[in-house]
Amino acid sequence: MSIFLRQVIVAASPQLHRYQAVSCRNTHSWLRATLQLLKRRKDKQDFFYKGPPRVPNHRNTYLEWNYASEVYSFGKRLGENLDGDLLRQALIDRSYILQETDKLKAVGIEDPKFGQDNSEMANEGENLMSDFIISYLRVAFPRLPEEGICAIRDHLMEEETLAEIANLLGTSEIIMCKDHPVENGTLAKTLKAVVACVSRSSGLSRAKLFIRDLILPKLAGKDVSSIWWLEDPLTPLKTILKNEGRPDPEPRLIGESAKNTMFANFRVGLYVNKELLSTGSGETISTACEIAAHNALRSMFGITEKDRAFPLYFDVDKIPSSSKNPSLVNWSSKLFSQQDTKRIASSA
């Protein structure tokens, strides 16, 4: 019976279209009935089940598992020549060492000796990542204020983002840690440690390339305003215009439709010295004003809808690490060269 059931389950799994296209002409009439029965049984079991949430077995409990090969192929998958010992250390979490120590103590070994865990490497990797990402962003967004640069950096260094990347590189199965399934914090920490491992094995510029190739693509095709959004855009806009020696913007209604209906729609233009600075639409006049101020700031900072092609091709060794972008309070378009201003204006 068990062989029969296994065949049923295998035949029913949705990934088998390719196999079926090769060797199976039709679906047997018993398939539907059997699947229905199996589902009914599973539902019944789930209904009465009150234990902890069921998780699938860890991959290392399978017969086909060789940790050394897995770690080796992980390094190769990243396209790096990594030092084996360093990589193994980068994959050991603190919780694993504590767990193993407890196990050995229970057996009677008082002072067991283990290698180092990845905490130190994770710290090193975190600093490296933070510094490199911020200097890369300053080159990629030369007109974006420092506040925005920091916001994007924080978004990239978030636990969830790093965990997602680490998961998609196949880290979750080879991390030595207590929690199963692996928690986001552990995954993010391991990825940072792997960056440090790359830096120690093949040098700093390889580590920077690693970050550019595997972490920064997260920004490709992304709108910066979805990461960094100013709550009150009119105040910084006024400050910037003041820095440039221009008067406050004057909002004017330049279009309205469907007034007093569900779909009311207003269009506001911001004028400075009778010149149109930007336009914005919204369901009330105040929102339209706000959006218009946002659009003005976005075209000033070079982060409009059309600037979504994030440059991923810069030479990592030529990126300066010192110069900061101007902050929001000191920002003025006079700080940038005329050519740069023209480029931004044509793209806006």
Add this chain to the structure above:
Amino acid sequence: MSNRHLFQQSGFVKAPFYNGFNRYVCQLKRITLKFCKEYGGSRGLRDFIEQNLVDFARENPQVVVYVKPRRHRSPVLVAEYLDGHREWMSLHNFQRDECYRWIHNMLTASGDQSIRYRKLWHTENPSIQGVWNPFTNRDPALNIATFPLKDMRRPANMPPTATELILEMAAQKEKMKELQTGKTEESKTEDSHV
């Protein structure tokens, strides 16, 4: 779209986590080949293991290869991908080159492919000129107009009515008459001069 694909999830072509933007990461992480050392059904897979497997493993160090002999069972290939997808495939009675091709197919695949493609292409920017809004391509003259406007009452492409046609014809006739009478008057004045 066949009947089988009706209940399949639908979606668009996508690469797993921006793969290939800068660096290509092979999505196949593990492949397990199960075969029998005696039965004929495993013949092709056995040949593949003897002649091609070492080269395959050497060329693709990013894939862990497990080979599992099991007595009197049909040959099977299990491919595991980075996104957690696991693909099972029977290699029963396959020739060596068939095994080779399927294994390479698994190598170049990108994980879960059991979706029905809505389109064979995808773009993040479907419109170059931007999203339409009620003010797109609007005549600026309307900004200072006072409504209701007489010209805007009728449809843009409405043909003239029969009455309008007749009125127009009448107007033309009048014009012709005026012209003719004007001419005759002119000729009269010319005559008087002579």
